[in-house]
Amino acid sequence: LNYFLGIDPGLSEVGFGIVKLEKNEPFFVDCGIIKTTPALPFGERLSLIKKDLKEILSLHSFAAVGIEELFFVKNITNGIKVAHARGVIFEELSSRGLAIHEFKPTEVKANICGNGHADKLQVQIMVQKLLHLNQLPKPHDAADALAIAILTSRVHKL
């Protein structure tokens, strides 16, 4: 039980990142995004996210999962939709009895980059450094999810 999953919730793109903790240091396992196209009916997009999440959860026995909280500063209409998707994700995690840690975006950036207002490139650079990757983790949502996974591995008490 030394695997940690990070999730950057969204509707068009859900970022996920997996790290493994060895001797208290996080190592890269996997990352990517679940994509859903606006061409699909809303309910099918939610089901697609659920299906792909189930697949990711079946890959490892996770010690804990981290997921970002939502902030609707710019676009409330889109934020409501993302909250629907996050609800589906949250219910799936909870129903499996997984330990869930929630973080504000600024909390993740402050912990990983030392600056709560770090930009997306800075997050990628720090995740690359912390996980000793040969290149920048991409896309942004997957890098954010890895940052969340790293933070989760730090705060979770085994």
Added chain:
Amino acid sequence: LNYFLGIDPGLSEVGFGIVKLEKNEPFFVDCGIIKTTPALPFGERLSLIKKDLKEILSLHSFAAVGIEELFFVKNITNGIKVAHARGVIFEELSSRGLAIHEFKPTEVKANICGNGHADKLQVQIMVQKLLHLNQLPKPHDAADALAIAILTSRVHKL
């Protein structure tokens, strides 16, 4: 396939109402609320809503389900939570291949009461009248859900 389900989404209370269409007229079948206490962890509240919804959906073969859209005029923080619950509900409905109709609250009131800004008591009175009930349907969320079920039965093309 002449049963129609109406859902008034929420987190603490999800209203549900079931009507049956006979000779193009709606008849009362059932109504009530799914309650979740804030004392439970958020994920468990979402799972409880899902579990109770599944039970309601198992009662009849529904021709269609109506569900209200969300409006966050007053409290965005609470609205985000309700959107999580609505996401869980929406995904469950969609995954069963049910026809889903979405209505704005003003649309429901305009159709049932002839006034998009009717208050909760007016909705109860009109639902009582339309369904020939001996008393006012209670609580408010269940009455709203019956109004949504009636409207769904009107707009759904069989």
